[in-house]
Amino acid sequence: MSKEEKISQWFFEYSDDIYQFLLYKLGSPDVEDLVQEVFIRALKSLKTFKGNSSPKTWLYSIARNIAIDEIRKRKREKWKSLLLLDNEQSTNMSPEELYFLSEEHKVLIATIYSLKSNYQDVLIMRGMKELTVEETANILGWTEERVRSTHYRAKQALHAKLGGDSVE
Structure with missing residues (x-):
């Protein structure tokens, strides 16, 4: 099985779990790009996966690192907007999503x-x-x-x- 086929199989098996994890971790429903990033990183570093853990836990580790990067990015953006005196309150969710x-x-x-x-x-x-x-x-x-x-x-x-x- 090629590495692309393996990642594709893992995507179909675990992408929903990874999506929900990122959704809970980041509190934002627009995490589809980050889910893709998890599997892109997995594809790029598949040769480093030794099989000591399950693919699921390895993908969760990648997702956790991506979430940490995203949180840092959001903090930088928040500080940048505060420094630019942007007093507008922002939220990670739209009013419709919060309503539900x-x-x-x-x-x-x-x-x-x-x-x-x-x-x-x-x-x-x-x-x-x-x-x-x-x-x-x-x-x-x-x-x-x-x-x-x-x-x-x-x-x-x-x-x-x-x-x-x-x-x-």
């Missing part, structure tokens, strides 16, 4: 985004995408114990911010 999100969902997503980056990653991967501890550890380059403890602390922090005390 339930209030609870908006509060939950906003609260997750208010947590530190490691907590966001773990909550999205474990809680929303329902990845296993092992898959999450491979994607983040952490030990499984670190994933478990960070996930626990992230749930506690999320629960506390939502008005509770702690999470069991």
